[in-house]
Amino acid sequence: MSKMSELDLCVSELRNAAQSLNAVADSLTALFSGSQPEASVQPKSKPTPKPLTLEEVRAVLAEKSRNGHTAKIRELLEKYGAAKLSEIDPQKYAALLAEAEVLGNG
Template sequence: MSKMSDMAMTIEELRNAAAAINEAANWLAAQFSSDADATPVAEAKTEKKPELTLEEVRAVLAEKSRAGHTAAIRTLLQKYGAKKLSGVDPKHYEALSKDAEELDDGK
């Protein structure tokens, strides 16, 4: 793995950690605010998990490509109507990432 891709992955992990800390702080603030009723708890339970970013999907695909799945990744990109990851609609990032994660299962 190159130093640049290591750095990019480290930066993305830091961003994810910061987002998780921020979410936890918001939850705690809602729990202990003066307006303490059942709604903050209900909101916390119904929160969606954050959508994947282009960088997160790119990291997954890069890992799979290095593991020898380059041709399969090209096929997956075509499945989602693109020749490159940047051409994939962001609403498909989650499904594309799950499909890529399953590539090792077929080995």
């Protein structure tokens, strides 16, 4: 990257930071003065969590299995209609993982 493009990037980032600081200052001023801000600030929506992958679920189940919960893991798989993890619908990974994570905690 050339020095000019680095400088251009730095200037751009500084301008973005300045805009953010101005927005925060305006919001704080409005908050403490009791008036409504000029532009209503939209609350940021929570980012949607990324879907779990087979590998992520497999890693947790393998760890639980190594900790002596192999039979319970098999029961969970059967509960979700499969003999092995790869047969489970990926949309059910979060629920399966939630149930698996409590194994050994109680």
